[in-house]
Amino acid sequence: MLGRKERNQLELFITGSLRQLIPDDHVLVRVDRVLDLSWLRQEVADCYCLGDGRPGIDPEVAVRLMLAGLLLGIVHDRKLMREAHVNIAIRWFVGYGLHEALPDHSSLTRIRQRWGAERFEKIFKRTVEACLKAKIATAEVVHIDASLIRANVSWDSLVERHVGEVLDENAAATNEKKGRQSGKFKKVCVTDPDATMATNARNRRLEPAYKQHTAVDDKVGVILDVEVTTGQTNEGDIIELQVDEVGRTTGIRPTAVTADAGYAYAKVYAALEKRDIDAIIPAKAEPIRSRVPMRRFRYDAKHDILKCPKGRILRPKRPLKYGRFFYSRAKDCARCPLRSDCLSKGRANKAVVVGDDYPALLRARRRRERWSAEDRRLYQRHRWRSEGFHGEAKSWHGLARAIRRGLSNMKIQAYLTAAVVNLKRLAAALYALISVSIAFRPCAWPHRATSCPKMLPMRKRRSIAE
Numbered sequence: 031m032l033g034r035k036e037r038n039q040l041e042l043f044i045t046g047s048l049r050q051l052i053p054d055d056h057v058l059v060r061v062d063r064v065l066d067l068s069w070l071r072q073e074v075a076d077c078y079c080l081g082d083g084r085p086g087i088d089p090e091v092a093v094r095l096m097l098a099g100l101l102l103g104i105v106h107d108r109k110l111m112r113e114a115h116v117n118i119a120i121r122w123f124v125g126y127g128l129h130e131a132l133p134d135h136s137s138l139t140r141i142r143q144r145w146g147a148e149r150f151e152k153i154f155k156r157t158v159e160a161c162l163k164a165k166i167a168t169a170e171v172v173h174i175d176a177s178l179i180r181a182n183v184s185w186d187s188l189v190e191r192h193v194g195e196v197l198d199e200n201a202a203a204t205n206e207k208k209g210r211q212s213g214k215f216k217k218v219c220v221t222d223p224d225a226t227m228a229t230n231a232r233n234r235r236l237e238p239a240y241k242q243h244t245a246v247d248d249k250v251g252v253i254l255d256v257e258v259t260t261g262q263t264n265e266g267d268i269i270e271l272q273v274d275e276v277g278r279t280t281g282i283r284p285t286a287v288t289a290d291a292g293y294a295y296a297k298v299y300a301a302l303e304k305r306d307i308d309a310i311i312p313a314k315a316e317p318i319r320s321r322v323p324m325r326r327f328r329y330d331a332k333h334d335i336l337k338c339p340k341g342r343i344l345r346p347k348r349p350l351k352y353g354r355f356f357y358s359r360a361k362d363c364a365r366c367p368l369r370s371d372c373l374s375k376g377r378a379n380k381a382v383v384v385g386d387d388y389p390a391l392l393r394a395r396r397r398r399e400r401w402s403a404e405d406r407r408l409y410q411r412h413r414w415r416s417e418g419f420h421g422e423a424k425s426w427h428g429l430a431r432a433i434r435r436g437l438s439n440m441k442i443q444a445y446l447t448a449a450v451v452n453l454k455r456l457a458a459a460l461y462a463l464i465s466v467s468i469a470f471r472p473c474a475w476p477h478r479a480t481s482c483p484k485m486l487p488m489r490k491r492r493s494i495a496e
């Protein structure tokens with residue numbers, strides 16, 4: 031017979047917890063098992079006036095709301111609160127009953143402004159500590175990569191400003207020396223001045239962006255550190271700080287660091303060598319710009335000299351900020367057959383600039399030719415660990431585009447997204463542990479009895495384990 035369901039249900043009576051209505055394998059249920067925010071109240075207490083004023087939203091509720099939004103891919107506060115009104119799983123996750131009024135979306139904005147990015151960084155770091163404690167991260171092999179995040183601005187907000195003016199402003203803001211001038215006009219973003227023009231590839235147009243630098247653990251892909259900078263920051267400038275930060279957070283010094291060819295700079299190899307860390311970064315061959323390229327000049331580190339292709343010696347003379355000039359003697363070059371190809375127009379001797387970390391680059395180039403099978407395996411894992419994380423965060427947790435404007439807001443988004451990914455890894459590890467512990471638990475039931483947990487479907491097994 032054809033069935034009929036009455037739709038004009040007048041009242042809903044529920045006895046017991048909302049939890050009974052949510053499946054065991056729902057992402058919020060799984061994350062709730064591993065989420066501990068009991069320390070948070072103490073942490074943010076100094077942001078509130080003690081014993082005066084209207085009570086604010088419970089800090090744990092605010093963070094749970096933000097995490098639930100990112101876990102379900104709902105990144106905007108208004109949309110999240112609209113969803114939370116009707117979504118039983120979100121209500122249960124944040125601890126609100128069906129009859130209770132949820133906080134206003136603007137409260138989440140005020141909480142972010144009040145707490146600042148440092149508090150959200152602590153939330154993220156607590157998830158790293160939990161992963162280390164659960165032994166799903168070892169911090170021994172670390173994959174480092176960077177990815178651009180499109181700023182939350184329209185193309186109409188970009189204006190062209192004279193490049194000199196922009197460089198002066200940037201130098202004044204960062205207390206650094208003025209950068210190299212690379213064109214007459216530069217585009218700047220008036221609605222989000224922290225974002226700068228950057229691109230992923232030469233054949234793609236520049237767009238206003240931030241850059242997220244991520245350190246990912248090799249074991250199951252736990253995020254160990256996240257740094258956010260403006261889009262045009264070079265990855266090579268951040269890796270050293272990031273490796274040190276990983277050491278401070280985990281208390282473990284990595285034995286190997288992998289990164290792509292975008293990090294293949296002499297200063298990166300030297301910094302990792304200094305820390306006794308194996309750099310699995312493919313060194314680029316030297317670009318050939320003349321008929322007598324730099325690689326034909328042999329550097330002798332012991333005597334601190336260069337030897338040219340004809341065996342003449344070039345000695346260091348003039349120091350630069352990042353290296354030294356090496357010069358040959360004019361009388362050595364006077365009768366050289368390579369003179370026309372080797373010397374610049376109008377010069378009587380050869381001048382070569384050698385960077386301070388050039389020997390480290392030479393060692394990395396030699397090592398690249400002798401990469402072991404293990405080095406190649408780790409470099410392969412780099413792609414699916416670090417690039418896999420960026421893909422996951424952008425596709426599922428809204429990191430493809432900044433939600434709010436300003437570097438501080440972008441950092442909060444990055445920390446929360448990384449925390450969400452770590453909680454997912456932790457929940458998956460716990461789920462696997464429960465399954466294994468049930469599968470290998472000695473059976474107390476008579477063999478083949480219908481109540482034996484090994485005979486029950488997985489969902490029932492989990493509820494027994496809980």
Ligand code: SF4
Binds near residue numbers: 339362367368369380
């Ligand atoms: S021109 Fe001078 S530096 Fe160049 S190969 Fe000849 S001797 Fe050496």
